[in-house]
Amino acid sequence: xxxxxxxxxxxxxxxxxxxxxxxxxxxxxxxxxxxxxxxxxxxxxxxxxxxxxxxxxxxxxxxxxxxxxxxxxxxxxxxxxxxxxxxxxxxxxxxxxxxxxxxxxxxxxxxxxxxxxxxxxxxxxxxxxxxxxxxxxxxxxxxxxxxxxxxxxxxxxxxxxxxxxxxxxxxxxxxxxxxxxxxxxxxxxxxxxxxxxxxxxxxxxxxxxxxxxxxxxxxxxxxxxxxxxxxxxxxxxxxxxxxxxxxxxxxxxxxxxxxxxxxxxxxxxxxxxxxxxxxxxxxxxxxxxxxxxxxxxxxxxxxxxxxxxxxxxxxxxxxxxxxxxxxxxxxxxxxxxxxxxxxxxxxxxxxxxxxxxxxxxxxxxxxxxxxxxxxxxxxxxxxxxxxxxxxxxxxxxxxxx
Amino acid sequence: xxxxxxxxxxxxxxxxxxxxxxxxxxxxxxxxxxxxxxxxxxxxxxxxxxxxxxxxxxxxxxxxxxxxxxxxxxxxxxxxxxxxxxxxxxxxxxxxxxxxxxxxxxxxxxxxxxxxxxxxxxxxxxxxxxxxxxxxxxxxxxxxxxxxxxxxxxxxxxxxxxxxxxxxxxxxxxxxxxxxxxxxxxxxxxxxxxxxxxxxxxxxxxxxxxxxxxxxxxxxxxxxxxxxxxxxxxxxxxxxxxxxxxxxxx
Numbered sequence: 001x002x003x004x005x006x007x008x009x010x011x012x013x014x015x016x017x018x019x020x021x022x023x024x025x026x027x028x029x030x031x032x033x034x035x036x037x038x039x040x041x042x043x044x045x046x047x048x049x050x051x052x053x054x055x056x057x058x059x060x061x062x063x064x065x066x067x068x069x070x071x072x073x074x075x076x077x078x079x080x081x082x083x084x085x086x087x088x089x090x091x092x093x094x095x096x097x098x099x100x101x102x103x104x105x106x107x108x109x110x111x112x113x114x115x116x117x118x119x120x121x122x123x124x125x126x127x128x129x130x131x132x133x134x135x136x137x138x139x140x141x142x143x144x145x146x147x148x149x150x151x152x153x154x155x156x157x158x159x160x161x162x163x164x165x166x167x168x169x170x171x172x173x174x175x176x177x178x179x180x181x182x183x184x185x186x187x188x189x190x191x192x193x194x195x196x197x198x199x200x201x202x203x204x205x206x207x208x209x210x211x212x213x214x215x216x217x218x219x220x221x222x223x224x225x226x227x228x229x230x231x232x233x234x235x236x237x238x239x240x241x242x243x244x245x246x247x248x249x250x251x252x253x254x255x256x257x258x259x260x261x262x263x264x265x266x267x268x269x270x271x272x273x274x275x276x277x278x279x280x281x282x283x284x285x286x287x288x289x290x291x292x293x294x295x296x297x298x299x300x301x302x303x304x305x306x307x308x309x310x311x312x313x314x315x316x317x318x319x320x321x322x323x324x325x326x327x328x329x330x331x332x333x334x335x336x337x338x339x340x341x342x343x344x345x346x347x348x349x350x351x352x353x354x355x356x357x358x359x360x361x362x363x364x365x366x367x368x369x370x371x372x373x374x375x376x377x378x379x380x381x382x383x384x385x386x387x388x389x390x391x392x393x394x395x396x397x398x399x400x401x
Numbered sequence: 402x403x404x405x406x407x408x409x410x411x412x413x414x415x416x417x418x419x420x421x422x423x424x425x426x427x428x429x430x431x432x433x434x435x436x437x438x439x440x441x442x443x444x445x446x447x448x449x450x451x452x453x454x455x456x457x458x459x460x461x462x463x464x465x466x467x468x469x470x471x472x473x474x475x476x477x478x479x480x481x482x483x484x485x486x487x488x489x490x491x492x493x494x495x496x497x498x499x500x501x502x503x504x505x506x507x508x509x510x511x512x513x514x515x516x517x518x519x520x521x522x523x524x525x526x527x528x529x530x531x532x533x534x535x536x537x538x539x540x541x542x543x544x545x546x547x548x549x550x551x552x553x554x555x556x557x558x559x560x561x562x563x564x565x566x567x568x569x570x571x572x573x574x575x576x577x578x579x580x581x582x583x584x585x586x587x588x589x590x591x592x593x594x595x596x597x598x599x600x601x602x603x604x605x606x607x608x609x610x611x612x613x614x615x616x617x618x619x620x621x622x623x624x625x626x627x628x629x630x631x632x633x634x635x636x637x638x639x640x641x642x643x644x645x646x647x648x649x650x651x
Contacts, residue, residue, distance in 0.1 A: 352492045355455065356488070356494070357494075359453075359486055360477075360510070361562070364475065364477065371497075374495060
């Protein structure tokens with residue numbers, strides 16, 4: 001009998017170096033995260049369902065892994081909206097960020113979030129004051145380069161009855177990068193937050209992200225879109241916690257996978273409070289050897305009276321070797337609900353539709369591309385801002401062409 | 402003179418079942434032909450095989466379009482040569498608008514990009530001809546269309562593509578009398594001396610509005626009788642049963 005002993009990885013010294021210049025409040029958060037990252041194991045593919053199709057144990061992250069070069073810009077702030085950086089202090093925004101940082105996605109979620117908090121420096125917080133309605137989207141643009149570990153952090157804090165759309169685009173160069181992004185959304189009561197992530201990572205970037213919406217204020221609304229355009233691996237853990245009465249979330253995902261890209265999402269629609277609503281549509285079209293994994297849990301707790309939950313995952317397989325694994329799961333503890341539905345499909349383009357388009361002179365390839373667009377169109381159709389919707393469609397078109 | 406469409410001893414099957422058993426038919430420019438036949442006689446198979454539906458297999462014979470065999474051509478190649486099929490059951494394509502679809506189709510069949518203005522002008526003109534609302538084109542192709550709307554959409558596509566040879570598969574089914582009249586008027590306006598038209602129908606009703614010079618009766622995968630418009634009237638009066646009985650005793 002042989003015992004496999006993992007060499008202990010101690011991230012504390014590296015974390016301390018990353019934290020030079022931290023404001024005082026951040027030091028204990030980072031130290032705690034470094035301890036967790038050193039103590040925890042990698043998520044286990046055999047034991048943890050969201051990791052069934054991706055074994056991260058060979059990822060090769062060690063205390064010697066260098067930090068990637070990261071840049072972030074934020075534009076489109078208006079109507080009193082502001083942005084603060086992790087290093088800021090002495091402003092009301094910095095104080096608010098200090099209070100909520102690491103509370104929506106906690107460092108101990110798994111070893112990846114622990115590492116994120118142990119290393120992150122590229123953190124920004126977007127603050128939207130009460131009753132502010134931003135007409136145009138706030139744009140966050142991020143780049144990572146030079147290889148190593150990237151740890152982008154985005155915290156969104158909104159006041160009561162505010163409305164904001166935030167589009168964050170992630171890009172990286174062709175170097176070997178492991179990115180561990182975290183997005184925390186902390187809305188005020190009655191606030192409506194739309195957060196769209198465009199994943200345009202380089203071909204050698206592996207992404208393991210966490211995003212969570214904390215619906216702890218009444219009637220807070222959340223719309224989330226993941227548009228996956230590039231990246232060797234894009235694996236996401238997305239969660240909406242519908243705790244207070246009347247909170248709602250709509251989780252959307254669109255992916256077009258080529259070559260050996262692997263997109264992999266775990267979603268949780270967690271209905272805790274009464275009158276909560278959630279909807280989810282994830283769609284991917286897959287070519288070549290691309291793989292899509294979707295595992296989603298809709299949980300309706302004992303207190304979630306009148307919950308309305310829907311969950312749908314659809315996959316279009318455009319080659320014999322493309323692969324989709326889909327597993328939407330319902331876990332319902334109360335019978336007093338409006339709806340709880342889920343569905344999943346995977347299959348090729350409808351032959352009847354192809355024939356119809358071809359019968360009008362449209363060549364096979366073009367006809368197939370039209371049907372891929374049509375298939376993904378439904379998801380974009382849910383983006384209420386028409387200009388932005390078109391922009392997102394165009395971004396996808398670039399990849400389709 | 403080379404025929405527009407020449408079907409020679411065509412045999413075809415779907416799965417293991419042979420449906421067309423040696424069908425021959427020649428259509429010259431300017432001619433309107435009607436193929437009539439009972440259910441299961443092979444009418445829809447003929448339409449699908451002409452257009453190249455991959456679900457059907459041609460096991461013998463040939464289809465010549467202006468002297469060139471279509472059999473090895475993909476459906477889109479046939480369409481670009483000038484063949485058009487108005488489907489009996491047009492399929493819905495949610496996510497693709499009719500206007501976008503027609504623009505792609507027009508560009509593909511013309512072989513070059515038609516300027517958007519020119520395209521729009523033609524589209525609105527044809528929509529007027531077929532009495533359809535302008536917002537019709539912004540809807541998804543056949544998605545949630547009524548039976549009549551689907552048939553009008555097919556005719557609109559035909560009007561936009563201006564094919565040399567059009568096959569109308571049961572275009573009268575699902576149409577009320579007003580819609581039928583509109584569709585027929587549209588077809589009659591589009592028809593010209595260079596074009597060929599093949600009407601595939603179970604009933605004579607459509608033939609009151611679009612007048613064929615030639616009528617053929619299709620039974621069990623073969624044309625058993627050909628004649629002029631009077632043949633359609635005979636069939637309407639006596640039905641297919643009588644004809645089938647006559648053939649059996651002959």
